[in-house]
Amino acid sequence: MAENAEPTVPGAPTGGPAAPPRIVPWLVVYTVGRLAIxxxxxxxxxxxGLDLWSGALFGLLLSMPVSYLLLRPSRERLTEGLAARSLARKQAKRDVDARLAGDES
Structure with a gap:
């Protein structure tokens, strides 16, 4: 496998680049899930029976590993969406740079 191989943007059925997946719904699901937990x-x-500050502190500290375990599917979908969006933006930037340089291929 080549070291400098760039990942390619997935193609749409029409032959052009595929639209990056929507990340806002998964971001909302993950954020609301973290807050709810x-x-x-x-x-x-x-x-x-813990007092106000101890209960809040330990509850927030315990919510981190619990959220990590329970919200894994939505976190993975969000990460995939962000990665696909990043690849699409890099490809779009390369296309613009190529057009500005006069390499219309």
């Missing part, structure tokens, strides 16, 4: 853990720790 943190709120649930904080409320659970307050219900168990």
């Amino acid at each position: 943190a709120a649930a853990l904080v409320l659970l720790l307050w219900w168990v």
Whole structure:
């Protein structure tokens, strides 16, 4: 495998570049999920009997690994969408640079 091989942008059925996937819905799902898990853990720790600051602190700290485990599918979809968008932007930049240089291929 070549070291300098650039990843290619996936093609659309029409032959042009494929549109990058929408990332906003997955960003909203992931963000709301993180907030919901943190709120649930904080409320659970307050219900168990921890005081205000201890419950909030430990709830927020515990929400990090719990979110990492429970929100893996949405985090992976978000990462894939961001990577595809990045590839599409790099390809578009290369196309513009080539047109400006006069290499209309």
